[in-house]
Amino acid sequence: MFSDYGLIARLVDMAGGIDGRKKLQKLVFILKHVGVPFTEDFRFHLYGPYSEALAAKVVEMVELGVLTEAKVETPNGFPTYRYALKPGHRTALLDPGAYRALDAYQDLIEELASMDARRLELLATLLYLRDHGYGVAQLPAKVRDLKAEQEFSDEEIHRAIDLMRQVLPAAEERSGT
């Protein structure tokens, strides 16, 4: 009944807490891509893939006492929200099966969680574009088109493409060449 809450809670727990709503959104999107059974739908907005349902579920989970939400400041001095599993919460109650679905992704989650929101947004955008039929060769130009205001450098884009290929081969296979 609560398998979707279970997945989100487990992700937050495995990441050791997540700073920023955007970061949480991108983590879920990317993990969904590699096969984690998140059910939330994503749409591409100005700031990359975004899920209204995921945003609503996070609020529900905070109100239900599964997650804690604390307003903190980023290193740049901007306010953001830190999400963590509420101490003592028996997350496994939510759905044991869903809870275990993330076991195989510990290393990937740690790697993704260590990235800042900017890198995650770029990676998520690349995956979204691949999903929509853009070839790898088209990605740099398309990212610059869509994300002009972010001013991603060539190096950033190519590093993200390399990461996409190395870390997320399953996603690449599904998208084709």
Place this chain on the structure above:
Amino acid sequence: MPEPFRDPVHNFIPVDVQLVAELIQTREFQRLRRVRQLGTSYVTYHGAEHTRFTHSLGVMHVMQRVLQHLRAQGTEWEPLEHDAVVAAALLHDIGHGPFSHVWEHVVSPGKRHEQWTREIISGSTEVNQVLSARDAALPKLVLAILGGLHPTRFLCSLVAGQLDADRMDYLLRDSWATGTGYGRFDLERVIQVLGVRRGQVVVHERGLHNVEEYILARYFMYWQVYLHRTTRAQEVMLKRLLTRAKHLLASGGESMPCTTPLWSFLGGSKQSLEDYLAVDDHDVWFAIKQWATAADPVLKDLASRFLNRRLFKPVFRQHVEDARFDLVDRLKDTVAKQGFDPEYYLALDRTSDVPYDYYLAEEADEGDRQKPSILIVTGADKTLEISKRSEVINALASRRRTGQNIYVPDECRDAVKTALEE
């Protein structure tokens, strides 16, 4: 060119573009006449029988009106972009299946209507033929706009954004069809106050109150129509019914009369675009009527309840402070003791389960900005998010409201209430 469509919301919808006329005549678009717009809302509002066909025409019409206005304001775009955004408006829902939200979660999980839309537009379909005949690049351009991936961003946001043609039509149409007044707003005035600044759709400040009315319409329709407990009860029952049907097919233990296209989805076999295009509301209704005399008691019971409006009942709208997940096991026991399988006769429904939203003003910190806002342009040509200018919207849009209901058959209601109070 065909006669204009007589429409209950927009009065007349003219079809004076050959591309649009041909797209309407495709079999993929005509199929939308057989898919209801509001799924299970008819159990609450008996007039909610309108289809995705009528809504899609309406969205196309609103889009044309908006584009006409923006062009008169001096905003420019390419002719092919114009065709693409009008086609995108017309085709934005073409991938929806019967009872779409339930279908996507139960019958065809992992494949959403957006993916089917992409396949219809890019595949071997009449829609693709019509678009390609206009211009070989047109299908891809339509998909880019629908996917939010076209660089002329305001065109994308007019299809799917906070002030888009889709919402403008469905608020008015759903309000008309349900007989409620919640979704009404002054469409003509809202169109008149739209503009484009730095590539984004904006609203001139003189139209602030009209956009407030639109945002309020979204809010009230969400809570009063789309999240109505009776409608949600029928939807959770349908989910359970289709889940049971899938289970029985998978276990091979029950003869399952239904149409061949629906069978291919319930049975989990490889599903082609042709299979999907062959399925509409009638396939689901036919199957449910057959299942109402099935040998399997759960299938038979759920089908009968669905057909005859014997709805699951909400036990209570749970206050979030009361929620205890360890109650789930107790509720399952309670329902089981009443003689019902909790797998099919106990359901939790939440605001996050509803495929609609209302306007929320995000905090303006740069680190966490997620999606575009509704922007107001002041007399001094400064743009700001609407809640910074409107006290009404600031009060409404600053915090996301949540809620949840537990649904059980009426026969279990008292026992479940008692279990929750213990």
